[in-house]
Amino acid sequence: MNVLYLSLGLLLLILVIYDFFFTTLSGSGAGPISKKVASLSYRATRWSSGFFGRKAFDYCGMTVNLGVLFVWIIIVWLGLFLVFSYDPSGITNSDSRPANWVERLYFTGYVISTLGMGNFKPITPFFEILTSLFSFFGFIFFTSSMTYLISVSSAVIRKRTLSRSISNLGKSPSEIANKLEKVNSSYKDQQVLSLQEKIDNHLVSHQAYPVVHFFSHSNPENCLSLNFVRLDEALTLLLKSNERYQNEKEELQLLRSTMTNLLMHLKENFSASLPNEDRTSGDKQEQTDLYDLDQRRDILSSLLQSESLNWGHVEED
Numbered sequence: 001m002n003v004l005y006l007s008l009g010l011l012l013l014i015l016v017i018y019d020f021f022f023t024t025l026s027g028s029g030a031g032p033i034s035k036k037v038a039s040l041s042y043r044a045t046r047w048s049s050g051f052f053g054r055k056a057f058d059y060c061g062m063t064v065n066l067g068v069l070f071v072w073i074i075i076v077w078l079g080l081f082l083v084f085s086y087d088p089s090g091i092t093n094s095d096s097r098p099a100n101w102v103e104r105l106y107f108t109g110y111v112i113s114t115l116g117m118g119n120f121k122p123i124t125p126f127f128e129i130l131t132s133l134f135s136f137f138g139f140i141f142f143t144s145s146m147t148y149l150i151s152v153s154s155a156v157i158r159k160r161t162l163s164r165s166i167s168n169l170g171k172s173p174s175e176i177a178n179k180l181e182k183v184n185s186s187y188k189d190q191q192v193l194s195l196q197e198k199i200d201n202h203l204v205s206h207q208a209y210p211v212v213h214f215f216s217h218s219n220p221e222n223c224l225s226l227n228f229v230r231l232d233e234a235l236t237l238l239l240k241s242n243e244r245y246q247n248e249k250e251e252l253q254l255l256r257s258t259m260t261n262l263l264m265h266l267k268e269n270f271s272a273s274l275p276n277e278d279r280t281s282g283d284k285q286e287q288t289d290l291y292d293l294d295q296r297r298d299i300l301s302s303l304l305q306s307e308s309l310n311w312g313h314v315e316e317d
Contacts, residue, residue, distance in 0.1 A: 002085075002086050002087065003086075005082045005083070005085045005086050006082070006083055006086035008079075008082050009078075009079045009080065009081070009082030009083035009084075009085070009086070010079070010083060011079075012075055012076075012078060012079030012082065013076065013079035013080065013083070015033065015075070016033065016072055016075040016076050016079065017076075017137075018031060019031030019032060019033040019034055019072070020072055020141065020144075021144075023068075023148070024144045024145065024147070024148040025144065027208040028207070028208070029207060029208070029210050029269070030210045030211065033071065033072075033075070034068050034071075034072075034211075035210065037064075037067050037068050037071045038064045038067070038068060038210070038211055038214055039272045039273055040067075041060075041063050041064040041067040041068075041214070042060060042064060042214045042273050042306075043273070044063070045057060045059070045060040045063060045064075045214075046306065046307075046308065049308045050308075053218075054218040054307070054308055054309075055218045057216040057217060057218055057223075057307060057308075058216075058217055058218050060214050060215065060216055061152075061156065061211070061212075061214050061215030061216070064211055064214040065149060065152070065211060068211070069145060072141075072145075073112070076112055076134075076137075076141070077105075077108055077109060077112060080108045080111065080112060080130075080134055081104060081105050081108040083130065084104050084107065084108055084127065084130075085101065085104060087124060087126075087127070088101075088104075089123075090122060090123060090124040090126070090127040091103070091104055091107055091120055091121070091122055091123070091127065092120065092121065092123055093119055093120050094119050099120055103120060106120070107120040111131055111134050111135055111138065112134055112135075112137070112138040112141070113138060114135055114138040114139050114142070148209075151208075151209060152209050152211055152212060155202075155205035155206075155208075155209050155212045156212055156215045158198070158201055158202060158205060159202055159205070159212055159215065159224055160217070160222045160224070161198065162195075162198040162199065162201075162202050162224060163221065163222050163223060163224040163227045163228075164221050164222065165194065165195060165198060166195065166224075166227035166228065166230065166231045167220070167221040167227050169191070169231070169234075170230070170234070171220075171230075172230060172314070172315050173230050173231075173233035173234040173236075173237060173314065173315070174234070174237065176230060176231060176234035177234040177235075177237040177238050180192075180234070180238060181238065181241070188251075189251060192251050192252065192254075192255050193251075195231070195255060196254060196255045196258045199255075199258045199259060199262060200258055202224075202262070203258075203261060203262045203265060206262070206265060207265065210269065210270075213266070213270055213273070214273070216307050220313075223307065223309075225303045225304060225306070225307050225309065226304070226307070226309055226313060226314065228259070228262075228300075228303070229300045229303065229304060229314050230314055231259070232256075232259055232296070232300060233300075233314065235252055235255065235256050235259070236293065238252055239252055239253070239256070260296075263296065263299050263300070263303075266299065266303065267299050273306055274299070274302035274303060274305075274306050275302055275305040275306060
């Protein structure tokens, strides 16, 4: 049984340490534990939106972040506790009495919180080294977590800046399309290039900090999913317009390609958070490329449904 405690504890510690460092330091996404916890937390928010409305999404990102941090702490705490339980006599109090399981749990919390060892201490060489290592790890854990959260906050600000930039163009696809058609070419080029750059930046942030995906807002101007769909539908209208806009179409196609890259990233990496419900198209006009447009709107529809929205919200002025 003691060997089982040691093996299980070491396994949990290896898994959570890998997940923690990969998520916070790699800049390449989230580890398996973080990804699962984030997905479950987001589903819980979507479920709660049925009772509290879309206001629940204002707290979604915070809930996901706190959920991931909580699970990291609990798994580290549990894993180290199991390792310390490998030799019950290896932790003693000031009177040299072996700690019981409650006291070992208390001692474990003191170690990983870097607060000190309290009135208990390790007495075997293995436990002494382990205590030193995880006291140091506790410092790294909280420092790296705060640095990670600051980076996520910066990415969330860029996400909401992108959302408001699209919202400023219009509150519906037709309004956005009309505004881009009527403005002069230089202003249009500036807007298209600016949006393309912001979407590229958001995609890079999304890849480095996947938790950004779960930050939303009840305010339509700050809801990227809604404004992204509006912009995509506006581009569909513009790309179907007369041939006299051929030069502008090439630039719009570049923006469309950038948006496609983001959609494919969402489809490949966040399918668990995108409901696969029947598509309801918001555009009844003739489709020049039915298969691609249908497939695109399937993803857009799932993106809307993931935040308790539908195509009716896209057309609202």
